[in-house]
Amino acid sequence: MEVDPVALQKRSMFEWMRLLSNPRTSNRRRDYTSRSLHFQTLEDRLPLTTVVGNFDGVPGVETATITGNSVRITSQNSNLDLQFTIGNWNQVQQVDLDGQPGNELLFTNVRSINGVGLPATATVLTARTQDVHTYQVGSPNAMQIADLDGPTRV
Amino acid sequence: MLFTNVRSINGVGLPATATVLTARTQDVHTYQVGSPNAMQIADLDGQPGSEVLFTNVRSINGVGLPATATVLTIRTQDVHSYQVGSPNAMQIADLDGQPGSEVLFTNVRSINGVGLPATATVLTIRTQDVHSYQVGSPMRCRSQI
Numbered sequence: 505m506e507v508d509p510v511a512l513q514k515r516s517m518f519e520w521m522r523l524l525s526n527p528r529t530s531n532r533r534r535d536y537t538s539r540s541l542h543f544q545t546l547e548d549r550l551p552l553t554t555v556v557g558n559f560d561g562v563p564g565v566e567t568a569t570i571t572g573n574s575v576r577i578t579s580q581n582s583n584l585d586l587q588f589t590i591g592n593w594n595q596v597q598q599v600d601l602d603g604q605p606g607n608e609l610l611f612t613n614v615r616s617i618n619g620v621g622l623p624a625t626a627t628v629l630t631a632r633t634q635d636v637h638t639y640q641v642g643s644p645n646a647m648q649i650a651d652l653d654g655p656t657r658v
Numbered sequence: 659m660l661f662t663n664v665r666s667i668n669g670v671g672l673p674a675t676a677t678v679l680t681a682r683t684q685d686v687h688t689y690q691v692g693s694p695n696a697m698q699i700a701d702l703d704g705q706p707g708s709e710v711l712f713t714n715v716r717s718i719n720g721v722g723l724p725a726t727a728t729v730l731t732i733r734t735q736d737v738h739s740y741q742v743g744s745p746n747a748m749q750i751a752d753l754d755g756q757p758g759s760e761v762l763f764t765n766v767r768s769i770n771g772v773g774l775p776a777t778a779t780v781l782t783i784r785t786q787d788v789h790s791y792q793v794g795s796p797m798r799c800r801s802q803i
Contacts, residue, residue, distance in 0.1 A: 601659075601681035608681065614661065621663040628681045639686050642677040644661035650699050652660065652678060652732035654706025 557598045559631035560584060561606030566631065568609060570596060575609065577631050588636050590627045599649055606632045614647045621645035660710060664697045669716045671695035676710060678732055689737050692728045700750050702783035704757025707733045709783060711761065715748045722746035722765045729783055740788050743779045758784045766796050773797040 553570040559577055560566060566579040575588045593611035601608045611627040621643040629636050661677040671693040679686050694712035702709040710730040716723055722744040729738050745763035753760040761781040767774050773795035780789050 603682060610659070610681075612659075619665040624661065626659060626661075626679055637681070637684060639679050639684075641659075641661045641679055641686065642663070642675055642688055644663045644677060645665060646663070647659060647661050648699070649659050650708055652699075652707050652710065653680060654733050 553596060555596060555598055555609065557607050559598070559606050559609065561604060561632045568598075568631075575629060586631060586634060588629055588634075590629065590636060591625055591638050593627065601628060602630065604632065606630075610649075612641075612647055614644050616645035619645055660699070662691075662697055662710075664694050664712065666695035669695055671714045674712065676712075676730055680732075687732075687735065689730055689735075691730055691737060692726060692739055694726075694728060698750070700759055702729060702750075702758050702761070703731065704784050705733060707731075711750070713742075713748055715745050715763065717746035720746055720767045725763065727761060727763075727781055731783075738786065740781055742781055742788060743777055743790055745777075745779060753780060754782065756784060758782075764793075766793075766798060768797045771797065 555568040555570070556565055557568070558565055559568060560579070560582070562582060564579060564581045566577050566584060569576045569578070573590050573592070575590055577586045577588075578584060590611050592613050594613045594615060596609060596611050598607040598609055601610065609629040609631070611629070612624065614624045615622050623643050624641050625638050626641050627636060627638045659679040659681070661679070662674060664674045665672050673693050674691050675688050676691050677686065677688045691712045692714070694714045695716060696713050698711050699708045700711060702711065710732075712728040712730070713725060715725045724744050725742050727740045727742050729740070730736075742763045743765065745765045746767060747764050749762050750759050751762060752758075753762065763779040763781070764776060766776045775795050776793050778791045778793045780791070
């Protein structure tokens, strides 16, 4: 069976739940196509990550639900419901980057082959100002967060 | 955020860069940092903000090879390289009691338990000084950090 990955990402949560309840589709499976052998894992079909933290600077916590390249930040207390589109990423962390109240969501895609870094980007999502900025950061094979310039905390 | 691509082949560092992203100012700067095989972050100058220290200390059969320490100071956007002799070991410690740590390079080694003449090289970033001291023929180096 050939599966369109774009169509897969557009499926609703209920469709995902129905798919996952099916033992044939919930486990790793192979999709043989005429051109290539494609391995499809559970993470490919449902790239869902949830991060809980204070993102808007207002007291209380928000929930960031990350599905593929889409981030939705919701708060039950303040009826906050924001949606953002980000670039490719393989790691997400929440950190205070600007010294202002609220954490930012930092998406990075640092990766390497045999120690050689590949071109990477860092995307900073600031829910407080509803800004998303993506930066080209060269071809690193490692990343760390530190206070290097003094004025900020990290 | 600090992005680095330090890597080495058989202990020999390859040309590396450090890219610093400051989200607060939305600045991205890339610095050439020589050919290190190791990197660490430490407060070396006593001023706000840490420095990034790149080194290429390595040895063959315990004999240190000429090494360089490259210090990247983001606050001043400076990259300075220092020749630190031929050490076979390195550590960071506050040696002078002043703000900021020093970097201590040593080449202590022994043959059959007999220490060989050794040198300790201290790199003080605060004053941008490199001083080498003859420290006799010790069998080992211990520092209270």
